[in-house]
Amino acid sequence: KAGVTQTPRYLIKTRGQQVTLSCSPISGHRSVSWYQQTPGQGLQFLFEYFSETQRNKGNFPGRFSGRQFSNSRSEMNVSTLELGDSALYLCASSLTPGQSNEKLFFGSGTQLSVL
Amino acid sequence: AQSVTQPDIHITVSEGASLELRCNYSYGATPYLFWYVQSPGQGLQLLLKYFSGDTLVQGIKGFEAEFKRSQSSFNLRKPSVHWSDAAEYFCAVGIHSGNTPLVFGKGTRLSVIA
Numbered sequence: 001k002a003g004v005t006q007t008p009r010y011l012i013k014t015r016g017q018q019v020t021l022s023c024s025p026i027s028g029h030r031s032v033s034w035y036q037q038t039p040g041q042g043l044q045f046l047f048e049y050f051s052e053t054q055r056n057k058g059n060f061p062g063r064f065s066g067r068q069f070s071n072s073r074s075e076m077n078v079s080t081l082e083l084g085d086s087a088l089y090l091c092a093s094s095l096t097p098g099q100s101n102e103k104l105f106f107g108s109g110t111q112l113s114v115l
Numbered sequence: 116a117q118s119v120t121q122p123d124i125h126i127t128v129s130e131g132a133s134l135e136l137r138c139n140y141s142y143g144a145t146p147y148l149f150w151y152v153q154s155p156g157q158g159l160q161l162l163l164k165y166f167s168g169d170t171l172v173q174g175i176k177g178f179e180a181e182f183k184r185s186q187s188s189f190n191l192r193k194p195s196v197h198w199s200d201a202a203e204y205f206c207a208v209g210i211h212s213g214n215t216p217l218v219f220g221k222g223t224r225l226s227v228i229a
Contacts, residue, residue: 004158035219042220042221042222043159043219043222055214056214056215058216090158092159104151104159106151106158106159106160108158109158
């Protein structure tokens with residue numbers, strides 16, 4: 001069974017641009033969560049999607065958005081990039097929503113560098 | 116809201132030595148507790164979890180963790196560390212409502228020396 005797949009693996013953008021990251025969950029998993037990982041802050045929760053609906057959102061500005069498609073694949077978008085958006089963006093999938101009692105399966109992440 | 120603290124940013128141990136990584140949580144009731152490991156360039160992998168019952172939890176790769184309610188702790192242990200255990204370790208806390216995202220600690224980086 002294939003794991004969680006995130007594309008692209010690396011991205012370099014300049015300030016002011018926008019970026020779209022993609023996540024394909026494990027087959028059969030309908031819940032997808034996104035995290036931002038930085039050396040100083042650790043993992044910060046961005047949002048969680050289940051059945052194409054956003055169930056939860058973290059404390060990030062509106063420049064960060066996401067969506068989920070009918071096949072459970074998810075994308076997140078960051079508009080008007082800032083230097084501070086440089087981070088590893090991790091996607092995690094699970095069978096059902098509600099991370100507190102679920103085992104999360106993580107992808108290898110997309111490393112975003114903003115210059 | 117729940118929170119979790121990993122007091123040690125970086126720990127270095129010798130191969131074959133024992134290991135204990137500390138995790139303290141803050142929550143008014145019994146939480147769900149997790150330990151994840153992240154190898155370089157990889158995503159996170161679940162090592163073990165505590166939901167209820169026996170306070171000593173066994174995980175993969177020879178790891179175990181003990182839930183101590185009186186100390187609000189969930190420390191991760193391994194009796195003999197291997198060089199392949201070098202990685203970053205994250206403790207996470209969840210609550211029983213199910214609709215609240217996991218809160219992760221900032222991680223402890225483990226280095227293993229010969």
